[in-house]
Amino acid sequence: MNEYILLLIGTVLVNNFVLVQFLGLCPFMGVSNKLEYAVGMSAATTFVLTVSSVATYVVHSLILAPLGLAFLKTITFILIIAFVVQFTEMVIRKTSPLLYRVLGIFLPLITTNCAVLGVSLLNISKQNNLIESFLYGFGAAVGFSLVLVLFSAMRERINLADVPVPFQGPAIGLIATGIISLAFMGFSGLVAV
């Protein structure tokens, strides 16, 4: 039990996917303009990352590994992720129109979020088991959501600030990301991962 909690904290804070491993920077910069969108994107990403992390693990351990086809994992995982996202979108659309209204436009975007593929591939290279894969995916998503929401709140404030002309827009955003990334380095050593 203890190791699972450590794994979760480790993925959320110490090995944060955005700020330490630099995965998923595209939605991080793209959707962080408004807090409202950031929350929607976070919720959708959390859902997809967790589900696809487990799904790719299952496909890898049940189909690819026994057949000795581990080299196919990248293309298979892309297929599985696209499938999971599309399927989820259909089910949500039918079952919960309210949730669909919140997540709707973000769901297809997540297919191209490299953090999703990254988590799936890292699960295999770290030789995580099923529960660890679940926690790893969930932790990665929580870490992504945490920094996305924090950062979007910050960007809303930056937009009101008097930024020098050469730094306006994405430039100041990237600089701010760098500074948060430095701050997150303070977490290293918290958990041995």
Add this chain to the structure above:
Amino acid sequence: MITATITLLLIATVCGAILGFAAIRFKPDGDPLVDQIDAILPQTQCGQCGHPGCRPYAEGIADGEPINKCPPGGEATIQALADLLDVEPMPLDAEHGEEKGKQVAVIREQECIGCTKCIQAMVLVQSTIRTWYTDKPTSLIELIATDRNPLNNTKENAA
């Protein structure tokens, strides 16, 4: 090599089959309220409300947007929407344009370039190119496109 190809194809087929099944099984019913609102809107797709068409505006109304942004519909549409949604009717928002009376477009055959817009307009009043001649709309005001000067044939219509 062959195992790899077959495995990949199998996985893709299974995924595709499930998606195809889900597309039928989880087909959205559509929002009945949006359909009802959309039926009241005049379907001119003019975009004066700020939406790209009538259906997006219907979705906007279902989400709580004001009902007075539709100049082509005018007071009648606002009243109908107010009845449907059980809200107070409000005057037309002047920001989106003023209500114009019903208009009659006259086809000037000498200048016709064959754009077929008039035929499309006839579809709007639910008549076809065939019925247009034999079975004219009874009231001149509902005739959106005509090849005659409406001032000349009012008598014919009245008869």
